[in-house]
Amino acid sequence: MIGERAKDSIDRIFFAAARTRLVADAQHACEIVPHAGEAVRGEQVVALTISSMQFRLLLLLHFNDDEATRRYYVGDAQRALAETFMEFGNLCCGAMNQQLVEHFPDLGMSTPYVLSGGCLxxxxxxxxxxxxxxxxxxxxxxxxxxxxxxCSKTPLDFVAADQEAACESSGELEMF
Structure with missing residues (x-):
């Protein structure tokens, strides 16, 4: 039910959002490699949903509460890694939502929540x-x-424009 162009567009939208919103510094690289077979696992998962009348997109970001991840996202702050990572995940999902709304004007986005990696x-x-x-x-x-x-109950096909340039805004507020 989901066309190849839509699959490619969803991936490209995610790649652009991840490269600009999951990094703590715009100068940091974000390498993304498709992982065949079973999902890449982390001990925790931040789950976010973008829903429309046509489909539901679930974005699951897997992470481990290890030294490198904690140092990168939390630094010396006295915050929980999961709390900080949910904020980054929300920014990433929001950037995806901004690109998808051009094709699906009736989108809604969930509040992020943390699950065990065992749910995958x-x-x-x-x-x-x-x-x-x-x-x-x-x-x-x-x-x-x-x-x-x-997940979609209806045929879904669209072509998203180049997302690299579209996701490079600085996160300013939109006024409605």
Whole structure:
């Protein structure tokens, strides 16, 4: 039900959002490698949802509460890594939402929440029409995983424009 152009567009939208919103510094590299087979696992998963009348996109960001990840996202602050990482995940999902709204004007986005990494095998219960998993490396030291899970009851096909330039805004507020 999801066309190849839509799958490619969803991936490109995610790649651009991850490269600009999951990094703590705009100068840091974000390498993304597709991960064939089973999802890249982390001990925790930040889950975010973008929903429309046509589809539901679940963005799962996998992370471990290890020294490198904690140093990268929290530094010396006295905050929980999960709390800080949810903010970065929300920025990433928001950037994706901004690009998707050009094609689907009726989008809604969930509040991020943290799940155990053990939930990943249950994604198949959602009967996704598209599932892709990626390994991310930030600033050559932080390892994350990402899974995109799209469910649709209707045919879905669209072509997104080049997302690299579109996601480079500085996160300013939009006024409605």
């Amino acid at each position: 095998p249950y994604l198949q219960e959602l009967k996704p029409n598209y599932l892709s998993s990626h390994a991310l490396t930030l600033d050559a030291s932080v390892r994350l995983g990402a899974t995109l899970c799209v």
